[in-house]
Amino acid sequence: MPAPARFSQIALPLAHGHSSNPAAIVVGNANARIIEALAEPSAWPFGTAILMGPPRSGKSLLGRWVEEQGKATVIDGADSESETTLFHRWNRAQQNGEKLLLIADGESWHITLPDLKSRLGAALHVEIGTPDDAMLGDLVLSHATRRGLALGEDALTYLIPRATRSFADIEKLVGHIDRLSLERKVAPTLGIWRDALEAVQGPEQARLF
Template sequence: MSQIALPLVVRRRGDPARIVLGNANRHVADALQEPAGWPFGTAVLLGPPRAGKSLFARWFAASGQGEAIDDADRLDETALFHRWNRAQEEGRPLLLTARAPAWTIALPDLRSRIGAALTLEIGVPDDAMVADLIEAHAAQRGLALGEGALTYLVPRAERGFAGIERLVAAIDRLSLERKAPATMSIWRDALAAVMGPEQQKLDFDPPN
């Protein structure tokens, strides 16, 4: 499992905080380590909920390489434009995070500045990253998934960061409620709880 140190994310007990890297976000980690190459010293990070945008922003700010503004798409546009200007005057790289799809900006001056920035987007995790995320969330909860869990869960899990987190939370909850280890009956019921009728079809027509 490939990881980088971050201020807050899924963690193993006693280990420093980490974020799981994979196909969907490795390019983001690489770009954040080279802010000198950003156009006008600015990068915009887009991504779905729970994909780690805020965590990347915290890591970047903590690294001392520049300033990060999380949820920039929710801020007053005039105030954000002033902060962009201040970062330019100080020569400090500026990372902005926003929700995907593309951020819509009404203020023309701000829109032109943001439009010229480097755009980074967190993508959809592939099977290898889904497996790593399931393992990482389980480790954070101290949850033993049981033998064969990834083989069963990965092909059936939602391909989204929030969905993967909900799945592991459901497995943990059911295991605690039933006072039983997480085995196939719990995996199946957790999938049904978070994915609904789609999971029933998968169970009758399992992937090769």
């Protein structure tokens, strides 16, 4: 049986990968205030918001949620776009009274075009933070539920103190647990949790505590 979805999340009406389950955004300390801010585009300075965060932290899912709600036009991967193109896109949005959400990775976006830099400097800037223990547990359960993988409180008690505070690593960890469980044809227990931790983070981390 899948793990119970006891966590707070925003379901999206969009299929995720090859799963029949809907994609979902887990809500926790790292993104709750960001979701509140993105839900109110009328408060964005010049109708523009910039969303940043680490890999696999749900930036694109949040962008899809904003777009599905009809709140704004979203440019995902804005840091990979031509700065001149973005400058003209921002101007067009201003002329049309259009709300604009730009999504970029972490702190790696350094804008060199002065006109674009000054305009985006005035936008709302929000960044997904580091998940705490509660959110890490919710992320584990969310990934497990989507995979139909049974992970209970005993799994969380073992995994969470040893897991890195990384969205990407948590996703990999649950994927490894699922794969090892299928390969060995047994339900995931301590041996599988430990081996999955070693595969994702190294043996030292798996032996902690």
